Amino acid sequence: MAKIVALIMAAGSGERFSGKGPKTLFPLLGVPTVVWSARRFARHPAVDSIVVVAAPGEEERIRSTLDDHRVGKIARVATGGPTRQESVRLGLETLDADCGFVLIHDAARPCVGADLIGGVIGALSAGGAVVPVLPAVDTLVRESDGAVDAILDRVHISGVQTPQGFRAALAVSAHRSAKAKGLTSSDDGSLVFALGEKVKTIEGERTNIKITYPEDAPIAEAILRAAFAGEEA
Numbered sequence: 001m002a003k004i005v006a007l008i009m010a011a012g013s014g015e016r017f018s019g020k021g022p023k024t025l026f027p028l029l030g031v032p033t034v035v036w037s038a039r040r041f042a043r044h045p046a047v048d049s050i051v052v053v054a055a056p057g058e059e060e061r062i063r064s065t066l067d068d069h070r071v072g073k074i075a076r077v078a079t080g081g082p083t084r085q086e087s088v089r090l091g092l093e094t095l096d097a098d099c100g101f102v103l104i105h106d107a108a109r110p111c112v113g114a115d116l117i118g119g120v121i122g123a124l125s126a127g128g129a130v131v132p133v134l135p136a137v138d139t140l141v142r143e144s145d146g147a148v149d150a151i152l153d154r155v156h157i158s159g160v161q162t163p164q165g166f167r168a169a170l171a172v173s174a175h176r177s178a179k180a181k182g183l184t185s186s187d188d189g190s191l192v193f194a195l196g197e198k199v200k201t202i203e204g205e206r207t208n209i210k211i212t213y214p215e216d217a218p219i220a221e222a223i224l225r226a227a228f229a230g231e232e233a
Helices: 033-042 059-068 084-092 114-126 168-181 188-194 216-228
Strands: 003-010 049-054 074-079 099-106 129-135 140-144 147-152 158-160 164-167 200-203
Touching (some): 033 059, 049 084, 059 074, 074 084, 084 168, 099 114, 164 168, 164 188
Parallel strands (some): 003 049, 003 099
Antiparallel strands (some): 099 164
């Protein structure tokens, strides 16, 4: 049976967060962010193994952090690149030949729930690419020179989350093609879409926030405290 591997992206610099080191090592309720994220996949019965992608020079620190917190199913800690897209590509290149599906997830989303992980996996049975989305709730505008330039119709606008699920071979092809063509995107599903492949959407989770700025940390802690209280440090 084709294996499902979670590819956890923990190679970001965290400059918008604090500029004092990887935000994926920032403690939330005393537990590093990357540990919270990796645990969610390690404890999901459908996930076979986990590959964590770390920034160059941070591999051993990430590995020891995961070991210290007894995170299971870790296959390896891979070395990332200068951008998220390159880090994902490098991580994909380390997948074993028996990997059938890959779930690409940002470690900076530590509050992802088991239902969302399962939903992405379930939707993969009907297609080769699945991304969770949330419809936009704010009014959307386009700015120019410090003023509103246009009002955008939000009816068909959604924000994309992770984990995003793909047939492993499709994800590899999309990233290799993007590198060859010089195509860049902050989103893996967009690269698959650029190949002309259908990208299925499912409903995301409002609590699956991404830690980007310092003020996001206490919000994440409140979510984790409510949802995962009692997990060992």
